[in-house]
Amino acid sequence: MIGHESAEKAFLEAWQSGRLHHAWLLAGPQGMGKGAFAARAARFLATHGRGGDGQEVSLDDPGDAAAAKLVEAGNHPEILHLARQVKDKSKDLARNITIDQVRGIIRRLHLSLSLGDWRIIIVDAVDDLETDGANALLKTLEEPPARTLFLLVSHSPGRLLPTIRSRCRILRFQPVERDVMTTWLHDQRPMLDAAEVRAVAAASGGVPGKALLLIDSDVSAMEKKLLAIASSGDPGNRLREALAREVGGTSNRARLELVIDIVPVLLARLARDRPIAEIAPVLAQWDQVQRTMRDAIRGSYDGAMIGFAIGNCLAELARRERSAAR
Structure with missing residues (x-):
């Protein structure tokens, strides 16, 4: 252990x-x-x-x-x-x-x-x-x-x-430091490439059990779907509706928890990659995602609704980018 x-x-x-x-x-x-x-x-x-x-x-x-x-x-x-x-x-x-x-x-x-x-x-x-x-x-x-x-x-x-x-x-039992977690994940899953191990270590928050669940849930594939919403804005709601279906229902609770785990880390990464003047919209959506997840944790909630709400936060980034460009 x-x-x-x-x-x-x-x-x-x-x-x-x-x-x-x-x-x-x-x-x-x-x-x-x-x-x-x-x-x-x-x-x-x-x-x-x-x-x-x-x-x-x-x-x-x-x-x-x-x-x-x-x-x-x-x-x-x-x-x-x-x-x-x-x-x-x-x-x-x-x-x-x-x-x-x-x-x-x-x-x-x-x-x-x-x-x-x-x-x-x-x-x-x-x-x-x-x-x-x-x-x-x-x-x-x-x-x-x-x-x-x-x-x-x-x-x-x-x-x-x-x-x-x-x-x-x-x-x-305190969360494990990221470099220690990264080394441990390399030992546990040597077939993973270094970039995916680093992404999982960051998204896990230093919790080993969560890190293994993220790997088994294919975090990289889910990240691609979330980034597609953030970059395109999903004008026809097609991507958000697909996300809601994927995380809705009792049988898909693990996928919902995966999204809840990786979205804040994903938004933080997007903020780091932007010029200082463009960080504020990302932070605003990060805050909205946190509020959405707190509401979800407090009570009985519908996974599809939470997935769609998180998708809305990501789509808002693209909308703001287009508005700023005009």
Whole structure:
């Protein structure tokens, strides 16, 4: 994994000292691999015992072989998970982690450990807890059972109950620097040309998971479609309507997120390539795109409508250029 070095160091130092805090909040943008870090930390605790002997280790050290096999098979009895569940007769996930799910985990905490020295509860993501579930979890965090450790994954820690945050030690997962991201992407996808890797690294905002999604979604092809709108103005709406169809609907949510990710970077690049006197119109559309995306994130929205609105912002650039030329 990339971008986990400081978090791993802090976690292992606490384990080595024998003073491992009972609750850890893994905070950072979605796509930083926080869930993967939680899984690594849980595996480590399940295979390495209490700690406190100061030995030098890494999260990926093998530890107890029998326990490791159980973890790899997903059958270790002391690693418990809380996450949104798939709805009945549907492939969609439920909106929240329910109070009943939390109560089921809490009942397990009253049982004696059956294997190893730790019971680990991974909540991915704690942002998804419904209100009653968050309050129930808080009570357990305030009076945790012995040898129980919580790993709470959060993409938006500022939205959590302050009392939950205050009970946790926070591990922050910061976006990766662009040069580090570029090198990593070259290693992950050596078949890509340098220009595309640089474009993906810039559009990803330093988030590795987002970078891989951008590559798999063919960012270069989408950029060409967006640039065609910005350069032509799309006088007959044909390109904007095609964009709306491509990103509309639940099945096309990944394409919509791709557009949302790359349009601000695309506009910033267009601004850099223009004379100073011509930058203002690009910045105005950049601001409009940001407002459009904020409105989209706040509520239930139609992807086709958002795609068309973003297309309008790009088409406006061409219209302003033609007006300035006259």
